[in-house]
Amino acid sequence: MTDLDxxxxxxxxxxxxxxxxxxxxxxxxxxxxLNKPLKVAVAGAGRQGRKIMGELSKLADVSVSAVCDVDxxxxxxxxxxxxxxxxxxxxxxxxxxxQVDAIAIATPTHTHREVAIECIKAGVHVYLECPLAHTRxxxxxxxxxxxxxxxxxxxxxxxxxxxxxxxxxxxxxxxxVRELISMRAQNHHKTTWITPSSDPVRKAALNWKxxxxxxxxxxxxWGTHQFDxxxxxxxxxxxxxxxxxxVRFYQxxxxxxxxxxxxxxxxDGATLAYDAxxxxxxxxxxxxxxxxxxxxxxxxxxxxxxxxSDAPTQGWEVYANRQQFHNDEGITLIAGATxxxxxxxxxxxxxxxxxAEYYALENWxxxxxxxxxxxxxxxxxxxxTVVGIAANDAIVSGNAIDIDLSGL
Numbered sequence: 513m514t515d516l517d518x519x520x521x522x523x524x525x526x527x528x529x530x531x532x533x534x535x536x537x538x539x540x541x542x543x544x545x546l547n548k549p550l551k552v553a554v555a556g557a558g559r560q561g562r563k564i565m566g567e568l569s570k571l572a573d574v575s576v577s578a579v580c581d582v583d584x585x586x587x588x589x590x591x592x593x594x595x596x597x598x599x600x601x602x603x604x605x606x607x608x609x610x611q612v613d614a615i616a617i618a619t620p621t622h623t624h625r626e627v628a629i630e631c632i633k634a635g636v637h638v639y640l641e642c643p644l645a646h647t648r649x650x651x652x653x654x655x656x657x658x659x660x661x662x663x664x665x666x667x668x669x670x671x672x673x674x675x676x677x678x679x680x681x682x683x684x685x686x687x688x689v690r691e692l693i694s695m696r697a698q699n700h701h702k703t704t705w706i707t708p709s710s711d712p713v714r715k716a717a718l719n720w721k722x723x724x725x726x727x728x729x730x731x732x733x734w735g736t737h738q739f740d741x742x743x744x745x746x747x748x749x750x751x752x753x754x755x756x757x758x759v760r761f762y763q764x765x766x767x768x769x770x771x772x773x774x775x776x777x778x779x780d781g782a783t784l785a786y787d788a789x790x791x792x793x794x795x796x797x798x799x800x801x802x803x804x805x806x807x808x809x810x811x812x813x814x815x816x817x818x819x820x821s822d823a824p825t826q827g828w829e830v831y832a833n834r835q836q837f838h839n840d841e842g843i844t845l846i847a848g849a850t851x852x853x854x855x856x857x858x859x860x861x862x863x864x865x866x867x868a869e870y871y872a873l874e875n876w877x878x879x880x881x882x883x884x885x886x887x888x889x890x891x892x893x894x895x896x897t898v899v900g901i902a903a904n905d906a907i908v909s910g911n912a913i914d915i916d917l918s919g920l
Contacts, residue, residue: 529596546881551577551611555603555627556618559720560641564594564616567870571877580606583717603627607634614663614880616873617641620685621733622726625650629657639664640875643736644890644897647725649893652919658890666876666886670868671741673875673886675843676815680808683817683845684745688826689803695742695784698800699734700792705770722768726906730772730788732757734901739776740888741799741810742784743896750784750899751775752914755907761791768877774903776915787901809842813864816842894920 536897552568554561559578565576579590580600591599600606606615607630614637619627624645631638632654644667645651658665671677681690705722709715721727727733743749755774764769773787798811809816818840832843864871872887879886893915906913 522687528646544879545689546573550575550613550877551879552614553578553606553612554579554590554594554605554616554618555580555631556620556641557581557583557586557593558618561586561616561618562590562593563867563869564618564641564873565640567867567873568616569594570866570870571874572698574877578606578609578612583714598713600731601629607631607636612636614638620720620726621728622646622720625653628654632657632661632665635662636878637875637876638665639668640665640890640893642740642893642897643732643818643900644893645726646728646732648898648901651897655890655894662741664876664880664883664886665890666872667888667890668869668872669740669888670812670872671737671871672744672888672892673871674812674864674868674872676813676864677741679845680810680815680817681745683806684801684803685809687824688806688817688819689801689808690805690823691745691803692782692804693804694782695722695799695801697736697738697742697784697786698795699730699788699797700795701790701797702793703790705768705790713794722766723907724768727768728901729757729768729906729907730770730790730898731774731786731903732897734787734788735774735903736896738786738799739784739899739903740896742801743892743899745801746778746782748778748780748782749895749917750915751779752777753899753903754905754912755903756910757907760789760848765784769907772907774907775905776899779886812868815845817845818842832893891920902911 525615536871550573552574554565554576567575568574576597577585578598578600579594580603581587581590582601587599587601591597598611606612615631616639617627617631618641621643624640628638628640645654690785707718709718721733729887753774755772757769757772759766759769760771771789776784776786796811798809801808805820807818816835835842835844875887898917898920899915902913902915
């Protein structure tokens with residue numbers, strides 16, 4: 513074999529081995545076929561709602577046909593984002609129009625119960641952002657409503673539809689990681705959580721996250737999404753949680769903590785250490801699984817596998833792309849590596865080409881087209897949300913809280 517032939521062989525072998533071992537194949541995504549163009553409405557035209565509009569616009573045969581928001585300024589901002597969409601001030605008016613097949617709900621968490629149940633009863637397909645609701649009671653009510661749903665009802669816990677996370681889960685459930693030792697996660701993002709307004713009534717409505725009567729703090733709003741990743745990977749849920757928090761930076765009139773930490777304890781003794789802050793961005797948002805053979809670090813658009821020096825070699829590692837992190841070398845979990853290897857661009861392809869919202873929405877639309885279950889059910893979202901509520905209760909009270917998931 514000549515040197516050129518050997519190089520060609522290794523290039524193609526790298527692509528094929530990687531495709532089986534460490535690579536999510538993005539070519540399989542977006543291959544759904546709808547019977548007719550799907551008219552999707554977005555309820556809630558805030559930052560997350562507008563992001564959803566942008567990601568829906570990338571999907572074939574999908575159009576944002578309507579936008580709904582009780583706040584006129586945000587409604588107009590949403591309509592500017594979606595050319596040709598009709599605007600509505602209430603979900604009731606929107607549903608009465610008969611002009612939508614599906615609705616993506618991105619209204620404030622404490623409004624989810626009323627909006628979601630109304631949409632579910634109308635028989636349309638529903639994508640519901642998470643956390644699922646503000647209280648356990650509301651979670652149960654939404655879950656009960658889905659039992660008679662005619663449409664496909666998906667929850668927006670985006671880890672379950674993320675191609676890198678799906679890939680890494682295969683590693684976690686193999687001897688690549690082996691025995692689970694511990695887990696940790698963080699979400700660090702410097703932001704005020706304040707939307708300014710000169711109108712006191714509007715300001716209060718827009719800044720619901722800083723009202724403990726309407727939101728569950730960082731553990732509820734952010735932690736719920738990350739806790740679900742650990743539920744999905746392990747197939748287990750924490751039994752109790754303890755934590756603490758304080759206002760470390762924003763010395764205004766807020767009572768909701770800008771910095772928190774908590775420990776979730778599982779029945780088998782495993783622990784998940786979680787911390788979040790609005791006052792610093794170092795390390796951003798990620799989850800880590802520590803195993804006896806390797807650690808997995810997930811950062812939503814990226815993922816890495818860090819093998820222990822005494823872990824057995826499985827053969828594919830020689831073809832894997834690697835990154836150096838101080839004294840640790842991570843094997844990069846690369847999206848679309850087969851195609852990139854064929855083009856000689858493997859190292860350029862690290863990271864997902866779209867944000868997590870895209871893959872969650874694509875999965876929902878694909879489930880509608882195929883009449884299959886979406887990646888995240890309302891039941892799983894209810895359990896993750898209740899864990900987030902319990903974590904917030906532990907942080908606020910300073911007491912250990914037992915987590916009750918019975919009936920969910």
